[in-house]
Amino acid sequence: MAAIEVRNLTKKFDGFTAVDNLSFDVKRGELFGLLGPNGAGKTTTINMLSTLLTPSSGRARVCGYDVVEEREDVRRNIGIVFQEPALDNKLTGKENLEFHAMMYGMNKEERGRRIREVLELVELSDKADVLVEKYSGGMKRRLEIARGLIHKPKVLFLDEPTLGLDAQTRRRIWEYIKKLNRENGVTIILTTHYMEEADYLCDRVAIIDYGKIIAMDSPKKLKDRLGGDVITFEIEEKADELADELTSVISKLRFVKSVKRHDSKLTLTVRRGEKRIPQLIIMAQKKGIDIKSVTLHKPSLEDVFLHFTGKTIREREASQRERNMYVMRRRFGR
Amino acid sequence: MINITAIYVLWLREMKRFSRAKSRVAGTLAMPLFFLAFLGLGFRGMNIPGLTEGVDYIHFLAPGVVGMTMLFTSMFAGISVLWDREFGFLKEIMVAPVDRLSIVIGRVIGGATTSVLQGILVLVLSILMGFEPASISALLLSIVFMLLISSTFIGLGLIFASKMRDIHGFSLIMNFVTFPLFFLSGALYPLENLPVWIRCISYLDPLTYGIDGLRGTLIGVSSFPALFDFAVLIGFSSVMTFLGAYFFEKSEPV
Numbered sequence: 135m136a137a138i139e140v141r142n143l144t145k146k147f148d149g150f151t152a153v154d155n156l157s158f159d160v161k162r163g164e165l166f167g168l169l170g171p172n173g174a175g176k177t178t179t180i181n182m183l184s185t186l187l188t189p190s191s192g193r194a195r196v197c198g199y200d201v202v203e204e205r206e207d208v209r210r211n212i213g214i215v216f217q218e219p220a221l222d223n224k225l226t227g228k229e230n231l232e233f234h235a236m237m238y239g240m241n242k243e244e245r246g247r248r249i250r251e252v253l254e255l256v257e258l259s260d261k262a263d264v265l266v267e268k269y270s271g272g273m274k275r276r277l278e279i280a281r282g283l284i285h286k287p288k289v290l291f292l293d294e295p296t297l298g299l300d301a302q303t304r305r306r307i308w309e310y311i312k313k314l315n316r317e318n319g320v321t322i323i324l325t326t327h328y329m330e331e332a333d334y335l336c337d338r339v340a341i342i343d344y345g346k347i348i349a350m351d352s353p354k355k356l357k358d359r360l361g362g363d364v365i366t367f368e369i370e371e372k373a374d375e376l377a378d379e380l381t382s383v384i385s386k387l388r389f390v391k392s393v394k395r396h397d398s399k400l401t402l403t404v405r406r407g408e409k410r411i412p413q414l415i416i417m418a419q420k421k422g423i424d425i426k427s428v429t430l431h432k433p434s435l436e437d438v439f440l441h442f443t444g445k446t447i448r449e450r451e452a453s454q455r456e457r458n459m460y461v462m463r464r465r466f467g468r
Numbered sequence: 469m470i471n472i473t474a475i476y477v478l479w480l481r482e483m484k485r486f487s488r489a490k491s492r493v494a495g496t497l498a499m500p501l502f503f504l505a506f507l508g509l510g511f512r513g514m515n516i517p518g519l520t521e522g523v524d525y526i527h528f529l530a531p532g533v534v535g536m537t538m539l540f541t542s543m544f545a546g547i548s549v550l551w552d553r554e555f556g557f558l559k560e561i562m563v564a565p566v567d568r569l570s571i572v573i574g575r576v577i578g579g580a581t582t583s584v585l586q587g588i589l590v591l592v593l594s595i596l597m598g599f600e601p602a603s604i605s606a607l608l609l610s611i612v613f614m615l616l617i618s619s620t621f622i623g624l625g626l627i628f629a630s631k632m633r634d635i636h637g638f639s640l641i642m643n644f645v646t647f648p649l650f651f652l653s654g655a656l657y658p659l660e661n662l663p664v665w666i667r668c669i670s671y672l673d674p675l676t677y678g679i680d681g682l683r684g685t686l687i688g689v690s691s692f693p694a695l696f697d698f699a700v701l702i703g704f705s706s707v708m709t710f711l712g713a714y715f716f717e718k719s720e721p722v
Contacts, residue, residue, distance in 0.1 A: 186563060222481065
């Protein structure tokens with residue numbers, strides 16, 4: 135039995151489809167990532183899987199329980215760390231954990247032990263009796279992760295677990311997440327718009343854009359699908375037509391898997407890229423195009439996203455924001 | 469399936485927050501105190517039409533002001549779900565394996581406890597200012613009425629909180645719901661002085677029976693028999709709590 139089964143899951147808000155016919159499975163013990171730009175529908179998906187939102191159509195099962203019909207069974211088996219803080223600022227860290235443990239029906243002895251354990255795990259033991267309103271952003275995040283773990287959930291949802299955290303805290307949280315998954319066998323499903331986070335943590339990644347899955351596989355296989363190294367040429371901007379010509383010539387070359395051009399950048403996927411750079415530069419010069427810079431790198435998930443959508447995740451976020459504004463304006467009749 | 473632990477922990481949370489919100493409590497107590505001081509002293513010894521013979525205005529007013537305290541603190545307790553939504557904590561509550569009814573009961577009991585505590589404080593203050601309740605048992609009996617008023621308006625607050633998306637509508641509700649409920653209830657003057665058509669509206673206001681019941685128990689003078697007030701309030705509080713639970717259940721926390 136899969137830990138999570140999602141079939142044709144859809145959520146519409148006033149005619150705007152946030153999640154569009156999503157289907158996927160997450161195996162037990164897997165660390166699964168939903169990767170996509172802000173507004174792609176990741177949080178809405180998590181909210182439906184954690185029973186906070188009712189799907190418009192489609193079905194989903196978590197630990198074998200239906201997220202609509204068997205809400206309480208689902209809730210008993212999951213832990214969740216929300217994207218925005220969901221703590222009571224007027225309680226201390228420990229009281230927040232105590233509240234949670236009691237809501238999940240743990241007895242006093244077990245509560246005390248688990249709270250000590252999770253506080254140690256996230257290194258907040260010395261701040262346990264401080265009011266949460268005095269915590270920093272990173273501390274709140276760690277407290278929330280600790281809280282999500284107290285009741286030993288079978289499935290843990292992490293919605294943008296490292297959003298807005300500094301590099302050092304992010305690293306630490308990554309290590310907690312890995313450790314949890316490896317040592318305790320917790321199935322983890324996390325959403326992120328950080329490529330390197332998905333790459334580093336996830337066994338499998340679903341790339342999601344405009345509420346749809348556009349690719350799903352292990353980060354390695356996704357990158358392999360691009361078929362080689364990524365070479366980016368930065369060319370002079372004025373040579374628009376010439377650049378088009380060059381793009382079409384390059385795309386006909388046998389060793390070139392794909393070419394994408396956006397603005398003054400030409401991105402190629404090439405096998406054994408380092409050997410092909412000189413040849414490509416000569417070709418460009420013959421066309422009369424000056425190349426300002428060349429970079430070669432092993433493909434990242436960013437390149438995978440670019441490959442499947444034709445846009446970088448940042449560009450997509452910008453256009454997504456515009457779209458959201460448009461929807462908002464329509465909704466409020468402005 | 470009622471979850472006692474969940475109800476207890478929700479109640480406990482309210483108690484902790486209450487004990488830490490001293491400035492808020494001082495703020496809520498200030499208004500009833502001013503009403504008692506200025507209206508009570510200002511109308512002292514005045515011959516107010518409709519007032520039962522031999523009842524001083526402060527004796528008439530004090531139960532009204534206790535009722536007012538119950539109204540304001542309870543509405544606030546119900547609507548405070550909105551603050552939980554604003555600060556995200558509502559999601560934490562809603563994702564726990566606890567049925568919605570227990571959550572509502574926990575909130576109502578927690579809110580009612582803090583309201584009644586404030587009501588008792590106001591009562592003590594009014595005694596210090598010259599109010600003389602009929603007896604000690606009268607004081608205890610008045611707590612029953614306080615609880616009923618409180619659960620009614622926490623239910624009403626929950627209904628509003630479930631229907632509103634954010635905290636911006638809060639002052640609207642204070643001005644267009646809470647204040648009219650207060651003025652219609654006869655907390656400050658005998659309802660007998662109002663024109664008949666307004667009096668008819670007053671009889672739809674649960675607080676009318678709450679304050680009348682408080683007067684009946686505290687000073688032994690009331691428009692209706694205290695038992696009648698009690699019965700009507702039982703009705704109001706059950707319906708309101710039920711509706712509050714119903715709308716809360718239907719609202720989505722995100």
